[in-house]
Amino acid sequence: MTTTLVTAPTTSPVGRHRSYGRxxxxxxxxxxxxxxxxxxxxxxxxRVLPGDPARxxxxxxxxxxxxxxxxxxxxxxxxxxxxxxxxxLHNTFTGQLGISLRxxxxxxxxxxxxxxxxxxxxxxxxxxxxxxxxxxGMLGAWNRGGPxxxxxxxxxxxxxxxxxxxxxxxxxxxxxxxxxxLPGLFPTGGLHSTDVDPSSLKGVLDTxxxxxxxxITLTLAYLADYSLVMRSSLLDELGEDYLLTARAKGLRDxxxxxxxxxxxxxxxxxxxxxxNIGFVVSGAITIETVFSIPGLGLLSSEALxxxxxxxxxxxxxxASGAVIVANLGANLLYGLLDPRVRT
Amino acid sequence: xxxxxxxxxxxxxxxxxxxxxxxxxRLLRANRSGMVGLVLLVAFxxxxxxxxxxxxxxxxxVTRATGGVLEPPSLHYPLGTDDNGRSILTLLIWGSRIxxxxxxxxxxxxxxxxxxxxxxxxxxxxxxxxxxxxxxEWFLVIPFLPLAIVLAxxxxxxxxxxxxxxxxxxxxxxxxxxxxxxxxxxERPYLERARVLGAGRWHQMTRHVLPNVMPMVFANTTxxxxxxxxxxxxxxxxxxxxxxxxxxxxxxxxxxxxxxxxTGAWWFIVPPGVCxxxxxxxxxxxxxxxxxxxxxxxxxxx
Numbered sequence: 001m002t003t004t005l006v007t008a009p010t011t012s013p014v015g016r017h018r019s020y021g022r023x024x025x026x027x028x029x030x031x032x033x034x035x036x037x038x039x040x041x042x043x044x045x046x047r048v049l050p051g052d053p054a055r056x057x058x059x060x061x062x063x064x065x066x067x068x069x070x071x072x073x074x075x076x077x078x079x080x081x082x083x084x085x086x087x088x089l090h091n092t093f094t095g096q097l098g099i100s101l102r103x104x105x106x107x108x109x110x111x112x113x114x115x116x117x118x119x120x121x122x123x124x125x126x127x128x129x130x131x132x133x134x135x136x137g138m139l140g141a142w143n144r145g146g147p148x149x150x151x152x153x154x155x156x157x158x159x160x161x162x163x164x165x166x167x168x169x170x171x172x173x174x175x176x177x178x179x180x181x182l183p184g185l186f187p188t189g190g191l192h193s194t195d196v197d198p199s200s201l202k203g204v205l206d207t208x209x210x211x212x213x214x215x216i217t218l219t220l221a222y223l224a225d226y227s228l229v230m231r232s233s234l235l236d237e238l239g240e241d242y243l244l245t246a247r248a249k250g251l252r253d254x255x256x257x258x259x260x261x262x263x264x265x266x267x268x269x270x271x272x273x274x275x276n277i278g279f280v281v282s283g284a285i286t287i288e289t290v291f292s293i294p295g296l297g298l299l300s301s302e303a304l305x306x307x308x309x310x311x312x313x314x315x316x317x318x319a320s321g322a323v324i325v326a327n328l329g330a331n332l333l334y335g336l337l338d339p340r341v342r343t
Numbered sequence: 344x345x346x347x348x349x350x351x352x353x354x355x356x357x358x359x360x361x362x363x364x365x366x367x368x369r370l371l372r373a374n375r376s377g378m379v380g381l382v383l384l385v386a387f388x389x390x391x392x393x394x395x396x397x398x399x400x401x402x403x404x405v406t407r408a409t410g411g412v413l414e415p416p417s418l419h420y421p422l423g424t425d426d427n428g429r430s431i432l433t434l435l436i437w438g439s440r441i442x443x444x445x446x447x448x449x450x451x452x453x454x455x456x457x458x459x460x461x462x463x464x465x466x467x468x469x470x471x472x473x474x475x476x477x478x479x480e481w482f483l484v485i486p487f488l489p490l491a492i493v494l495a496x497x498x499x500x501x502x503x504x505x506x507x508x509x510x511x512x513x514x515x516x517x518x519x520x521x522x523x524x525x526x527x528x529x530e531r532p533y534l535e536r537a538r539v540l541g542a543g544r545w546h547q548m549t550r551h552v553l554p555n556v557m558p559m560v561f562a563n564t565t566x567x568x569x570x571x572x573x574x575x576x577x578x579x580x581x582x583x584x585x586x587x588x589x590x591x592x593x594x595x596x597x598x599x600x601x602x603x604x605x606t607g608a609w610w611f612i613v614p615p616g617v618c619x620x621x622x623x624x625x626x627x628x629x630x631x632x633x634x635x636x637x638x639x640x641x642x643x644x645x
Contacts, residue, residue: 030477031475036487045494101513158620161573161620162620163576163595166612166619170604279486281489285492286577300489300492312496316492316493320488323485323486339501
């Protein structure tokens with residue numbers, strides 16, 4: 001049994017309490033400001049840079065001045081900047097987000113169509129990575145320095161150092177194509193088999209089968225963060241005074257850890273989950289490319305080669321919006337769970 | 344306060360600094376994983392520096408490739424050849440230069456922005472500091488890759504642009520760390536003493552706050568290099584790298600586009616990835632060891 005005493009005095013939270021309503025309002029205001037800033041960046045990125053935006057957007061596709069003027073007019077680039085900004089805001093709030101240079105349809109429709117595969121992929125892997133990661137971190141901290149701790153820290157650090165799409169490539173080579181006499185177990189890519197109706201039960205199972213490898217890849221790539229954070233925050237908690245008190249009351253070691261230490265150590269994990277959604281969204285871009293899953297990520301990486309600026313802008317807006325909202329959710333949850341942060 | 348008669352303040356400072364450096368090195372030596380990382384790191388840096396000696400740069404040119412297409416490893420080509428008939432080993436060795444160069448220059452950019460923003464938002468009070476803090480938080484929240492993609496596609500494809508893109512998207516973690524350190528240093532008695540003695544803001548910041556924050560910056564730098572190298576690999580894989588240079592990321596992009604994982608050309612996929620993992624792991628291990636040594640809170644009390 002470890003009986004480390006904490007020497008650093010902790011500041012008393014008493015007297016710094018504020019109402020949850022005020023905390024809530026502050027956070028929501030912050031999120032709205034962040035979203036607005038995303039819009040401003042989205043607008044100005046292509047317009048304040050040196051050079052003619054029409055030329056940049058067209059990338060030398062125009063042979064005559066008339067064509068250039070025509071293009072400029074179509075995209076409203078011949079209007080004044082404030083005017084353009086108003087049009088841009090209008091397009092954003094109506095969900096149109098401009099016309100894709102490649103598909104010739106509103107970007108909003110394109111994104112809506114491609115949203116679900118990404119949500120399934122990112123959602124499933126986030127949940128799995130959190131659960132498995134937290135559990136591994138917990139076991140590691142309980143037996144600090146033990147064989148499990150050493151192996152799991154080594155493995156998670158290696159996974160953390162790995163580009164997630166490279167892991168995906170390895171898994172495709174190993175489990176989808178097969179090595180030597182071993183046959184491939186999973187499809188190499190895509191979301192459905194062509195001969196199955198996606199809405200039937202068979203179709204759902206088929207989609208799950210297609211998503212297995214990508215989900216495993218993303219889960220492995222991101223569980224490292226959770227297990228490292230969980231391990232260190234549980235180690236911090238294990239030195240706290242209240243655990244000594246609980247033990248002094250005669251509670252069994254296992255009860256002290258499960259009901260006292262772990263509950264508090266889970267707090268930082270809430271924040272990490274929210275921040276990580278940003279990384280998982282980034283991961284989805286490469287993983288969808290590697291496994292050719294027709295989601296938002298593949299849409300963005302395909303748009304890169306054109307380059308299809310409005311699609312890139314729209315994808316950036318949606319990804320940032322998702323992360324800002326997820327962060328707001330985590331902050332609100334954190335405020336409910338831990339009254340100390342409402343300052 | 345005792346004053347030294349025989350030594351000038353500069354000498355005292357120098358002695359103190361070298362003593363603390365020695366103590367840090369001693370603690371670092373005792374950290375096994377940190378030392379493993381350091382050895383790996385030195386090995387990769389040597390390979391990058393000695394690239395012209397280790398492999399002929401002519402081996403990078405597609406037109407002068409001597410091997411067949413995607414040849415498996417042999418005596419002549421220890422790691423096989425790529426789809427253009429170039430030796431994978433040569434590409435790997437020269438690729439290490441690009442990966443380390445981009446990683447290090449992106450880190451410098453990120454450190455300068457992060458330290459500046461952190462110091463300013465921590466040291467000053469009021470509206471502008473609050474605004475700086477908000478900007479930092481915003482950059483922390485915004486998903487890295489989508490922002491980097493938008494930036495990279497606007498700026499165009501070159502080595503320096505990639506470094507800039509990674510630099511301007513990866514500083515907020517550093518800024519928050521520096522800010523919290525600055526806030527705690529600001530409250531310490533010796534800074535109050537300096538203020539009473541009439542020290543200006545510039546003096547307080549450069550002479551007192553910055554030197555105290557520097558060790559943490561240093562540890563954080565090492566961790567940032569790891570992330571920057573990973574980011575470079577990912578951006579190159581997505582085709583945003585400098586098309587004229589070979590990096591580990593661009594090798595993997597090539598391997599992916601010719602379908603090396605379905606044709607069984609493992610020698611095109613495994614070596615570049617392993618190099619990335621080893622370098623990133625090395626920087627991470629060294630960074631964590633430095634953090635543990637320099638931040639007393641993390642030091643093991645066993």
